[in-house]
Amino acid sequence: MSETPIIRFENVTKYYDAETTVLTDINFELERGKFYTLLGPSGCGKTTILRLIAGFMQPSGGNIYFNGKLINNVPANERQVNTVFQDYALFPHLNVFENVAFGLRIKKLGKQEIQEKVLEALKFVNLSGYENREIAEMSGGQRQRVAIARAIVNDPEIILLDEPLSALDLKLRSEMQYELRELQQRLGKTFIFVTHDQEEALAMSDEIFVLNAGNIEQSGTPMDIYDEPINRFVADFIGESNIVSGTMVADFRVRIGGKEFECVDQGLNPNENIDIVIRPEDLEITTVEKGKMKVKVDTQLFRGVHYELSTYDDEGNEWLVHSTKKAEVGAFIGLDFDPEAIHVMRLNETEEEFDKRLESYGEDAYAN
Amino acid sequence: MQTKNTKTFYLIPYFAWILLFVIAPIALIAYYSLFDLSGNFTLDNYKNFFTSIYLKLTLSSFWYAFLITFFSLIVAYPTAYLLTKTKHKQLWLLLIIIPSWINLLLKTYAFIGIFGLYGPINAFLNVFGFGETQILFTDFSFIFVSVYIFIPFMILPIFNALDKLNPSLIDASRDLGASSWTTFTKVIFPLTTNGVKAGIQAVFIPSLSLFMITRLIAGNKVITLGTAIEQQFLVTQNWGMGSTIAVFLIIFMVIVMIITGQREKGATSNGKN
Numbered sequence: 214m215s216e217t218p219i220i221r222f223e224n225v226t227k228y229y230d231a232e233t234t235v236l237t238d239i240n241f242e243l244e245r246g247k248f249y250t251l252l253g254p255s256g257c258g259k260t261t262i263l264r265l266i267a268g269f270m271q272p273s274g275g276n277i278y279f280n281g282k283l284i285n286n287v288p289a290n291e292r293q294v295n296t297v298f299q300d301y302a303l304f305p306h307l308n309v310f311e312n313v314a315f316g317l318r319i320k321k322l323g324k325q326e327i328q329e330k331v332l333e334a335l336k337f338v339n340l341s342g343y344e345n346r347e348i349a350e351m352s353g354g355q356r357q358r359v360a361i362a363r364a365i366v367n368d369p370e371i372i373l374l375d376e377p378l379s380a381l382d383l384k385l386r387s388e389m390q391y392e393l394r395e396l397q398q399r400l401g402k403t404f405i406f407v408t409h410d411q412e413e414a415l416a417m418s419d420e421i422f423v424l425n426a427g428n429i430e431q432s433g434t435p436m437d438i439y440d441e442p443i444n445r446f447v448a449d450f451i452g453e454s455n456i457v458s459g460t461m462v463a464d465f466r467v468r469i470g471g472k473e474f475e476c477v478d479q480g481l482n483p484n485e486n487i488d489i490v491i492r493p494e495d496l497e498i499t500t501v502e503k504g505k506m507k508v509k510v511d512t513q514l515f516r517g518v519h520y521e522l523s524t525y526d527d528e529g530n531e532w533l534v535h536s537t538k539k540a541e542v543g544a545f546i547g548l549d550f551d552p553e554a555i556h557v558m559r560l561n562e563t564e565e566e567f568d569k570r571l572e573s574y575g576e577d578a579y580a581n
Numbered sequence: 582m583q584t585k586n587t588k589t590f591y592l593i594p595y596f597a598w599i600l601l602f603v604i605a606p607i608a609l610i611a612y613y614s615l616f617d618l619s620g621n622f623t624l625d626n627y628k629n630f631f632t633s634i635y636l637k638l639t640l641s642s643f644w645y646a647f648l649i650t651f652f653s654l655i656v657a658y659p660t661a662y663l664l665t666k667t668k669h670k671q672l673w674l675l676l677i678i679i680p681s682w683i684n685l686l687l688k689t690y691a692f693i694g695i696f697g698l699y700g701p702i703n704a705f706l707n708v709f710g711f712g713e714t715q716i717l718f719t720d721f722s723f724i725f726v727s728v729y730i731f732i733p734f735m736i737l738p739i740f741n742a743l744d745k746l747n748p749s750l751i752d753a754s755r756d757l758g759a760s761s762w763t764t765f766t767k768v769i770f771p772l773t774t775n776g777v778k779a780g781i782q783a784v785f786i787p788s789l790s791l792f793m794i795t796r797l798i799a800g801n802k803v804i805t806l807g808t809a810i811e812q813q814f815l816v817t818q819n820w821g822m823g824s825t826i827a828v829f830l831i832i833f834m835v836i837v838m839i840i841t842g843q844r845e846k847g848a849t850s851n852g853k854n
Contacts, residue, residue: 269752289755302753306771315767316757367757 217281218242225275237427250414253424295364296373310344316367334366374406448490459489470528478557488558493535495554504547614824626825642805646788649727657735665743681733718800735780742776778841
C-alpha cells in the first residue's frame with residue numbers, strides 16, 4: 214500500500230476505569246473508497262471504534278491517524294467524517310430539508326448552494342419531493358434515507374454507519390443492503406459499517422473486521438472469513454457451522470472422533486490438537502455405505518431453500534446439514550464431503566500466523 | 582352497564598371538587614365584583630380598574646413577575662443542564678427540591694433574619710468596611726427571595742426536558758460540524774422550549790399574585806395585584822373592588838397560559854424520533 218491509509222489505528226486502547234476495558238490494543242489500516250464492516254456481538258467494542266473515528270470519544274492510549282495526520286484530539290465537529298446513527302438522530306424540530314441542510318448551514322454556504330445540494334442529496338436517496346415533510350411523518354425506511362442524505366450532503370471523506378438497518382423489518386433491510394452498497398460504489402467514499410448481523414456484513418463489505426471482547430479476531434474479505442475462519446469464535450459467529458475438536462495426524466490427515474479423513478491442511482505439528490469446521494452446506498446426504506460418516510437424523514426443519522437437519526454421530530457430536538434432499542427423522546444416513554470442506558483451526562493462533570500458514574499452502578489447494 | 586355505572590361513581594369526587602373549589606369560588610368572585618361598597622349592583626368596579634392607579638399596579642405586577650421569571654430562568658437553565666451531566670443527578674435534583682417542601686412562611690422569615698440590619702449579610706459587609714446597609718425592604722431583596730422560592734419550579738421542568746433529550750441528537754449536531762454553542766442554540770434549546778415554557782408558567786403566574794413576600798420582605802414597598810386584593814378585602818373592606826382585581830388576575834393568568842401553552846412540533850416525541 215503506497216497510498217496513505219485514510220484511517221490508521223495504532224495500538225489504540227479504550228477503558229472507562231480499571232475494570233472495564235472496551236478495546237485492547239487495536240491496530241488496523243483502512244483504504245480509501247472501500248466498504249468496511251466492523252462485525253461482532255454486542256459489547257465487542259465495534260461501536261466504540263466508530264465513536265473514536267467520529268470523535269465522540271478519545272482513546273485512552275494509542276494513536277488514530279486520518280490521512281496520515283494524528284487526530285486524537287481533533288473534536289468531532291472538525292473531522293471530515295459524518296455518521297448515520299442507529300436511531301438516525303434526526304432533529305425532530307426541523308423538517309426533512311432543514312435536517313439535511315443542518316451541516317451546510319453551519320458551514321455558512323449560500324442559500325442557492327444549500328438548496329441545490331440538499332435537493333441533490335435527497336434525489337440521491339430517492340426522497341425527491343419529501344423536503345417539506347416533518348420527521349414524524351416519515352416511515353422508518355424514509356428516516357433512514359434522510360439520515361444518509363444528511364451525512365452525504367456534507368461530502369465527508371468517511372461515512373460511518375452505526376447499525377443503521379437494525380430497526381428496519383427484514384424485507385426493507387435487505388433492500389437497504391443493496392442500496393447502501395450501490396450508494397457506496399456510486400459515491401466512491403469510504404464506508405465504515407457497524408453491525409452484529411453476519412449476513413449483512415457478508416453481503417455488503419469489501420472487508421470485514423470480526424471483533425470479540427475488544428479485540429480484532431480476524432479481518433479479510435467476506436469469502437476469506439467465511440471459508441477460512443481463524444478460530445471457533447469466528448466460525449461460530451459467521452454463518453452456521455459444525456465445530457468439533459480433532460487431531461492433526463499428519464499433513465493432509467485429520468482425525469475426528471475415531472476416524473481419519475483427508476484434508477488440505479499441512480505444516481502443523483503431528484498429533485496437534487485442533488478445532489475443525491465443516492459448513493452445513495458442505496455436507497452431502499448419501500447412503501450409510503457410501504458416506505464418510507454415519508449419523509442419525511434427530512430433527513429436520515424446512516427452511517425454504519433447503520432442509521436443515523440436525524444429526525448426531527456415534528460419539529455424540531452434532532452435525533448440522535443443509536440439503537435440498539429430504540431425510541427421514543430417526544433414520545441413519547451417510548454424510549459425504551470433500552477434503553476442502555474440512556477447515557482446520559489451530560488453537561490460539563494469531564492472525565499473522567494464520568495468514569502465513571494459509572499462504573504456505575499455495576494456490577493449488579484452493580483451486581476448488 | 583356495570584362498568585359505566587362504576588365509572589360515573591368514580592367521577593363523583595372529581596366533579597364535586599371542581600364544583601366546590603373551582604367553579605363556585607370563581608362564580609362568587611365574579612358575583613361580588615358586580616357590587617359596590619354599599620351593596621348596590623354596579624359596573625363601576627370594572628370602570629375603576631381602568632384608571633391609572635390600577636393600570637400602574639397591573640404594570641408593576643407584570644414587571645416584577647417578569648423579573649422574577651427572568652432571573653429564575655437564567656439561573657435554572659444552566660443549573661438543570663449541569664444536573665443532567667452529573668453522575669447522581671436524581672440525588673442532586675432532590676437536594677434542590679427539598680427546600681420547596683418547607684413552609685413558605687418559614688423560609689420567608691428566615692430571610693428577614695438573614696437580610697436584617699443585624700443579620701449575617703450585614704455582618705459580612707461590615708468586614709469589608711461597608712456600613713450597615715438596608716437590604717430588607719428593597720426591590721433586590723424582594724426579587725432575590727422570590728427567585729429563591731420559585732426556582733425549583735423552574736428547574737424541574739427544564740431538567741425533565743433536558744434529561745429526555747436524546748443524547749445522539751447532540752452527537753449528530755457535533756458530527757455535522759456544529760460547535761458546542763451552535764449545538765446549544767440550534768438543537769438543545771429548541772428541543773427543550775417546552776420545559777422552559779412550563780417553568781415560566783409555574784413561576785410567572787404565581788408571581789403575579791404574590792402578597793406575603795411583598796409584605797414581609799419588601800415591606801409593602803412593592804405592590805402587586807396580590808397585595809392589592811389583600812388590601813381591598815382586609816383593609817378597605819371593599820370586596821367588590823377586590824373581586825374585580827381577582828377577575829382580572831384570572832384573565833391575565835389564562836392569557837399567560839395560552840401564550841406559554843402552545844405545543845412545539847416534535848414535542849410529542851419528547852425530543853426523540
